[in-house]
Amino acid sequence: MTATQYVLMDRDGVINHDSDDYIKSPEEWQPIEGSLEAIALLNRFNYKIVVITNQASLARGLFDKNTLEKIHQKMHLMAAEKGGKIEAVYYCPHAPENHCDCRKPKPGLLRSFAADNQVELKDLYFIGDSLRDIQAAQAAGANPILVKTGNGKKTLNENPDLRVPVFENLYEAAKYITSQP
Numbered sequence: 001m002t003a004t005q006y007v008l009m010d011r012d013g014v015i016n017h018d019s020d021d022y023i024k025s026p027e028e029w030q031p032i033e034g035s036l037e038a039i040a041l042l043n044r045f046n047y048k049i050v051v052i053t054n055q056a057s058l059a060r061g062l063f064d065k066n067t068l069e070k071i072h073q074k075m076h077l078m079a080a081e082k083g084g085k086i087e088a089v090y091y092c093p094h095a096p097e098n099h100c101d102c103r104k105p106k107p108g109l110l111r112s113f114a115a116d117n118q119v120e121l122k123d124l125y126f127i128g129d130s131l132r133d134i135q136a137a138q139a140a141g142a143n144p145i146l147v148k149t150g151n152g153k154k155t156l157n158e159n160p161d162l163r164v165p166v167f168e169n170l171y172e173a174a175k176y177i178t179s180q181p
Contacts, residue, residue, distance in 0.1 A: 013150015034171035039084035107140035
């Protein structure tokens with residue numbers, strides 16, 4: 001590969017277990033089995049990983065930016081322990097009622113990433129576990145992939161006509177991506 005390749009992915013429900021009560025501390029951030037190995041696999045095939053995540057918990061006052069940084073430090077460290085590296089994390093700190101352009105399903109965060117890195121989103125995969133992830137990818141022109149972890153099974157049940165690649169988990173999605181010509 002000559003050009004830098006990226007794989008974009010959601011955080012909660014894709015890399016780590018999600019919670020209806022939100023992930024509010026580093027202790028609550030627990031990786032889904034195989035997810036960190038998936039990041040390492042993608043890295044071995046020269047893909048750079050970028051996380052694109054909604055973090056409405058900030059707007060709701062459930063934690064502050066310092067705590068979010070500590071959660072992400074744990075994610076980076078645990079990925080590194082498995083041989084993986086996450087290049088960057090883009091997050092929306094707003095609540096849905098703020099109607100911002102960066103909160104998925106809107107494509108603002110994906111477009112910010114593309115502008116910052118001077119890449120075409122049409123050439124990239126975006127892996128998520130919810131309809132808003134798929135919608136954000138489609139609105140930005142990226143290639144959506146749905147995983148069944150997190151909210152993925154519920155998303156599939158509620159949207160049976162969804163026409164995107166679907167995988168059991170991030171590791172299976174990574175195997176698919178790395179097998180593409």
